[in-house]
Amino acid sequence: MSVTAVIRKNSYFDSVSLMSISTKANGIDGVDQAFVAMATEMNKAVLENLGLLSDELKAATTSDLMIVVVPSEGADGDELVPLVEELLVRKAPAAGSAEVSHRTIASALEEDADINLAVIAVNGAFAAREARKALDAGLNVMMFSDNVAVEDEIALKNLAHDNGLLMMGPDCGTAILNGVALCFGNAVRPGTVGIVAASGTGSQEVSVQVHALGGGVSQLIGTGGRDLSAEVGGVMMIDGIRALAADPGTEVIVLVSKPPAAETEAKVLAEVANAGKPVVVYFIGGSRDAVLAAGGHFAASSADAARQAVELSSAAASAPETLDAGQVDAVLARLTPEQVNVRGLFCGGTLCDESMYALLNDGHEVFSNIQKNPAFQIGAADSSRGHTFLDFGDDEFTNGRPHPMIDPSNRLARIVEEAKDPSVAALVMDFVLGFGAHEDPAGVTLPAIREAQRIAQEDGRHLEIIAYVLGTELDTPGLDAQRKALAGAGVTVTSSSTVTGEFARAIARKGAAA
Amino acid sequence: MNTAASQLFGGQLNVVNIGLSMFEDDIRSQGAPVRTLDWTPPGGGKPEVIAALDALARPENAGRIEAANAEAVDRIKNAKPMLVGFGRAIDVVPGMTPTTILHSGPPVAWEDMSGPMKGAVTGALVFEGLAKDLADAARVAATGEITFSPCHEHQCVGSMAGVTSPSMYMHVVRNETHGNYAYTNLSEQLAKILRMGANDQSVIDRLVWMRDVLGPMLKEAVEFTGPIDLRLMLAQALHMGDEAHNRNIAGTVLLFQALAPGLLQSSFSEAQKKEVFDFIASSDYFSGPTWMATAKAALDAAHGIEGSTVVTTMARNGVEFGIRVSGLPGNHWLTGPAQKVIGPMFAGYKPEDSGLDIGDSAITETYGFGGFAMAAAPAIVALVGGTVEDAMAYTRDMALITTDQNPNVTIPALGFQGIPTGIDVRKVLETGILPVINTAIAHKDAGIGMIGAGITHPPVDVFEKAILALADKLA
Numbered sequence: 010m011s012v013t014a015v016i017r018k019n020s021y022f023d024s025v026s027l028m029s030i031s032t033k034a035n036g037i038d039g040v041d042q043a044f045v046a047m048a049t050e051m052n053k054a055v056l057e058n059l060g061l062l063s064d065e066l067k068a069a070t071t072s073d074l075m076i077v078v079v080p081s082e083g084a085d086g087d088e089l090v091p092l093v094e095e096l097l098v099r100k101a102p103a104a105g106s107a108e109v110s111h112r113t114i115a116s117a118l119e120e121d122a123d124i125n126l127a128v129i130a131v132n133g134a135f136a137a138r139e140a141r142k143a144l145d146a147g148l149n150v151m152m153f154s155d156n157v158a159v160e161d162e163i164a165l166k167n168l169a170h171d172n173g174l175l176m177m178g179p180d181c182g183t184a185i186l187n188g189v190a191l192c193f194g195n196a197v198r199p200g201t202v203g204i205v206a207a208s209g210t211g212s213q214e215v216s217v218q219v220h221a222l223g224g225g226v227s228q229l230i231g232t233g234g235r236d237l238s239a240e241v242g243g244v245m246m247i248d249g250i251r252a253l254a255a256d257p258g259t260e261v262i263v264l265v266s267k268p269p270a271a272e273t274e275a276k277v278l279a280e281v282a283n284a285g286k287p288v289v290v291y292f293i294g295g296s297r298d299a300v301l302a303a304g305g306h307f308a309a310s311s312a313d314a315a316r317q318a319v320e321l322s323s324a325a326a327s328a329p330e331t332l333d334a335g336q337v338d339a340v341l342a343r344l345t346p347e348q349v350n351v352r353g354l355f356c357g358g359t360l361c362d363e364s365m366y367a368l369l370n371d372g373h374e375v376f377s378n379i380q381k382n383p384a385f386q387i388g389a390a391d392s393s394r395g396h397t398f399l400d401f402g403d404d405e406f407t408n409g410r411p412h413p414m415i416d417p418s419n420r421l422a423r424i425v426e427e428a429k430d431p432s433v434a435a436l437v438m439d440f441v442l443g444f445g446a447h448e449d450p451a452g453v454t455l456p457a458i459r460e461a462q463r464i465a466q467e468d469g470r471h472l473e474i475i476a477y478v479l480g481t482e483l484d485t486p487g488l489d490a491q492r493k494a495l496a497g498a499g500v501t502v503t504s505s506s507t508v509t510g511e512f513a514r515a516i517a518r519k520g521a522a523a
Numbered sequence: 524m525n526t527a528a529s530q531l532f533g534g535q536l537n538v539v540n541i542g543l544s545m546f547e548d549d550i551r552s553q554g555a556p557v558r559t560l561d562w563t564p565p566g567g568g569k570p571e572v573i574a575a576l577d578a579l580a581r582p583e584n585a586g587r588i589e590a591a592n593a594e595a596v597d598r599i600k601n602a603k604p605m606l607v608g609f610g611r612a613i614d615v616v617p618g619m620t621p622t623t624i625l626h627s628g629p630p631v632a633w634e635d636m637s638g639p640m641k642g643a644v645t646g647a648l649v650f651e652g653l654a655k656d657l658a659d660a661a662r663v664a665a666t667g668e669i670t671f672s673p674c675h676e677h678q679c680v681g682s683m684a685g686v687t688s689p690s691m692y693m694h695v696v697r698n699e700t701h702g703n704y705a706y707t708n709l710s711e712q713l714a715k716i717l718r719m720g721a722n723d724q725s726v727i728d729r730l731v732w733m734r735d736v737l738g739p740m741l742k743e744a745v746e747f748t749g750p751i752d753l754r755l756m757l758a759q760a761l762h763m764g765d766e767a768h769n770r771n772i773a774g775t776v777l778l779f780q781a782l783a784p785g786l787l788q789s790s791f792s793e794a795q796k797k798e799v800f801d802f803i804a805s806s807d808y809f810s811g812p813t814w815m816a817t818a819k820a821a822l823d824a825a826h827g828i829e830g831s832t833v834v835t836t837m838a839r840n841g842v843e844f845g846i847r848v849s850g851l852p853g854n855h856w857l858t859g860p861a862q863k864v865i866g867p868m869f870a871g872y873k874p875e876d877s878g879l880d881i882g883d884s885a886i887t888e889t890y891g892f893g894g895f896a897m898a899a900a901p902a903i904v905a906l907v908g909g910t911v912e913d914a915m916a917y918t919r920d921m922a923l924i925t926t927d928q929n930p931n932v933t934i935p936a937l938g939f940q941g942i943p944t945g946i947d948v949r950k951v952l953e954t955g956i957l958p959v960i961n962t963a964i965a966h967k968d969a970g971i972g973m974i975g976a977g978i979t980h981p982p983v984d985v986f987e988k989a990i991l992a993l994a995d996k997l998a
C-alpha cells in the first residue's frame with residue numbers, strides 16, 4: 010500500500026473543520042483513504058491503528074497538520090495532496106439577505122470569475138485607471154466616461170488589442186453584446202447584422218431601422234467618437250471588424266461614423282476588403298468611390314445603411330418607408346411666404362448631423378453648434394438665425410445637467426422661443442427611446458409643443474412640427490405609443506432619421522425657391 | 524487580435540458596472556448578471572496618491588511587491604508566539620534604563636503629550652520613586668532627565684497610554700519560528716488605572732502590589748508550566764466568541780486555566796495566591812495585553828521586508844496616529860492626527876469628555892483580530908453600536924484591504940475563514956476602506972481613567988504618506 014503524507018508544520022485547524030475536510034477528501038476521485046488532522050497523540054494513535062503512522066508523522070507535534078492520502082489503484086498520491094489542500098482554503102459564505110458589495114474590480118472578480126465586461130462611467134480623471142485594471146484582469150470594457158486623455162485612449166486600445174479584448178470608448182454610449190443593450194441602446198430583434206459604430210445615436214438609428222425592416226442585430230460594438238481620428242487610428246473599429254468577421258452569428262457588417270480622418274479611413278477601408286463578409290459603410294458625408302474601391306457597400310444615409318444590410322443578410326426585408334411627397338406638399342401649402350427657415354432641436358448628435366447634412370448637401374447655409382465651418386458656428390447663448398440645427402447633447406448645452414436623452418427638458422424653452430420667430434416654417438426634433446433614455450420623452454415635451462403651436466396660431470400662422478421617434482415597439486415606452494401621442498397633437502411623425510432630413514430639406518427648398 | 528472577443532460573442536454577458544448605477548437595472552432586466560461596484564475615487568482622488576499607486580502597479584514593481592507581501596504575511600501566519608516568562612522591564616526590555624519611560628504610539632515629547640498620557644507618566648514617576656508627588660513628577664518630566672521613547676521601538680507594546688517604567692513586570696513572549704521577543708506589561712484590570720491616565724494613591728498602591736506579588740508570582744508560574752502557545756490559545760478564544768481586543772473573557776479563562784497550576788505551585792502564601800486569583804477574576808481584560816504581545820511578536824518578524832506594502836504597526840499616542848510599514852524598515856513612522864473613538868460611554872460621561880484614540884492595542888487589528896475579527900464576537904456588537912450583520916460586514920470589509928487570511932486563526936461564523944491578515948497600504952487607498960479598530964476611551968484629562976469603549980479608524984493621511992514614501996523608495 011503506497012501512502013503519501015505531508016506535514017504542514019505549525020498550522021492550526023480546529024478539529025471540527027478537519028473532520029469535515031477529511032470527509033470531503035475521502036470523496037475525491039482517486040482517493041482510497043484520506044486523513045487530515047492535527048498531529049495530536051490521539052490522532053497519531055488512530056493512524057497507528059490504521060498502519061499509516063510513519064516515523065515522520067510520529068515526529069510531528071500538536072501544532073502540525075498531517076495530510077495523509079492513500080491513493081486508490083493507479084492514482085498518484087502526489088497529485089491528490091494538492092486537491093486535499095484546496096479543501097483547507099476557506100471561503101466565507103455570502104451574507105444571507107444582504108448583498109455583498111464590492112469596491113474594486115478585483116474583489117468583484119473574486120466573487121464571480123465569469124464577469125467578462127466592465128461598464129465604466131466614472132469621472133474621466135479616473136476612468137482610464139479603472140479601464141486598465143479591467144483589461145489587465147481580462148475583461149472587455151465599455152467606457153461611457155468622456156474627458157479621457159487621447160494618450161490614455163490610445164494606450165488602452167492598444168492594450169486591449171494585444172489581449173484580444175474590446176475597448177469600447179471612451180465616450181461610448183451604445184453597445185449591444187449577445188443581445189444585451191448597454192447604456193443607451195434599443196431593444197431590437199436578435200439577428201445577423203453586426204454593427205461597429207463611432208457614433209452613439211447613429212448606431213442606435215441603424216439598429217432600429219434594421220429592426221424596422223425585419224432584420225436583427227448580432228452585435229453592436231461602439232468605438233467611442235474619437236476612434237477614427239488620426240491619433241487613435243481606428244484601432245477599435247478595425248478590431249471590431251475583425252471580431253465580427255470571425256463571428257459565425259454575423260452575416261453582414263455595418264460601419265457607422267462621422268467623417269473619419271483621411272489616413273484612418275484608408276486603414277479602416279483596407280480592413281473592409283479583408284472581412285470576407287459584406288461590409289456596408291456609412292460614414293456621414295464619406296466618399297462613395299473609396300468605399301466601392303475597397304469592396305464595401307456605400308451607404309448614403311442611415312436608412313440606406315440599414316436597408317442594404319438587411320438585404321445583404323438572409324433576413325426577409327420589408328420595404329423601407331420613404332418620404333411622402335403628398336405629405337410634404339400639404340405642409341408647404343399651410344405656410345406663409347415669410348416662413349422659410351427650419352430649426353432643428355435635437356437630443357441625438359448624429360441625428361442632428363444627418364438632418365443638417367441633408368440641407369448642407371443641398372447647398373443651404375446652416376448654423377449649428379456642431380458646424381465644422383466656423384463662420385456658421387453658434388453657441389448656446391446665441392439666437393437662431395436662418396436654418397439652425399442644435400445638438401442639445403453638446404457639452405455647452407448640457408452644462409453639467411443630464412444629457413437630453415436622459416432628460417429632454419432643457420430644450421423645452423427653446424421650442425417655445427423658436428415659435429416666436431415668424432420666419433420659422435418648421436421645428437424638427439428627435440425623441441430617443443430605449444434603455445437609459447427618458448421614460449416618456451414625448452409626454453414631457455408636448456406642453457412646450459402645444460405652447461409653440463398656440464403662439465404661432467395667435468400670430469396667424471401654422472408652425473409645422475416634424476418629429477422623429479427613434480425606437481422600436483420592444484422599447485419601453487414603445488414606439489407606437491410615443492408616435493401616437495405626438496401625432497395626436499398635430500405633429501408630423503417621420504419614419505427614420507434619413508426621412509426626417511429629407512423632410513427638412515424639402516421645406517428648406519421652399520425658402521430657397523422663394 | 525486573437526479570438527477572445529469572439530469568445531465573448533455567443534456566451535453569457537456578465538457585467539461589472541462602475542460609476543452609474545442607473546445602467547444596472549437595464550442590464551439585469553435583459554437577463555444578464557450584473558453587479559455595481561461601491562466605487563469611490565482611489566486615493567481620495569488625490570493626483571499624487573494615484574500617481575504613487577500607479578507607479579507601484581507597474582509590472583516591474585507589482586511583482587516584487589506581491590512577493591514581498593507574501594513573505595510578510597507568511598511570517599505573520601507562521602510566527603509562533605510563546606509566553607515564556609515574566610520579568611521586570613529593567614531586566615528584560617532592550618534599551619530600558621532606570622530613567623526611561625516608554626509610552627504608546629509614535630514618538631511624542633512630554634510637553635505635547637495628551638492628558639491621559641501625562642497622567643500616566645506622572646503616576647509612573649511617583650511609583651518609581653523618581654518624584655515625590657504628582658506635582659514634582661510633572662517638574663521632573665519636564666527637566667529632560669527622563670528618556671521618553673515609544674514602546675514599539677523597544678520590542679514592546681503598551682495598552683492605552685502604554686506607560687512602562689523600569690520596575691513594572693512584563694510578559695516575555697518569544698516567537699519560536701523567527702526567534703524574536705516581544706514584551707508588554709500587565710493588565711491593571713479596572714477603569715481607574717495608570718494606563719487610562721489615573722494616578723491617585725489607589726493606582727500607585729496597585730502598581731506596587733503588581734510589582735511585588737502579581738508579577739513575581741506569574742514569573743514563577745511560567746517556570747512551572749513551561750512555555751504557553753499563545754497563538755493556539757488566541758485561535759481558541761476567537762472560537763469562543765472573543766475578538767481579543769475589547770472582548771477577552773474566553774482568552775482570560777484559557778490563560779488562567781494554563782497558568783493556574785503554576786500559580787498554585789509558586790512560593791507565595793495562600794492569601795497572596797487568593798489575591799492573585801481574585802485580581803484575575805476582577806476583569807475579563809486580564810489577557811488583553813497578552814494578545815497584544817502575541818501580535819507584536821508576529822508583526823516584528825514581518826517588519827523590514829524590502830518592497831513590502833504590508834502594515835506592521837498601528838499605534839496611537841493620544842495626539843498622533845502612527846503606522847509603520849514592512850518595506851520602510853526601522854522606525855519610519857508615518858503619522859497623522861489621532862481620531863475620536865465613537866461608542867457607548869459609562870454613565871455620567873459625554874462624548875466631549877473623551878480623549879482621542881490612544882494606545883498600542885491596535886497591534887491586534889494589525890495582526891487581524893480585534894475589530895478585524897468582529898465576526899467572531901457577535902456578543903459585543905452592541906458595544907460597537909451595531910448588529911450581528913454589521914459585525915460580519917466589518918470582517919468582510921477588512922478582507923478587502925488585507926493580503927491574505929490566516930488559516931491558523933479562524934472565524935466559525937464565516938465558514939472558518941481565516942482572519943484578514945496583512946493590511947496592504949495600496950488596498951486601503953484603492954478601496955477607500957480604512958482599518959477598523961476596537962478600543963477603549965480614556966478621559967481627556969489626566970487622573971480620571973476609562974470612560975467608555977467603541978470603534979475608530981486611522982486617519983487616511985498615514986496611508987497617503989506611506990504610499991508616497993513607498994513609491995519614492997520602490998518605483
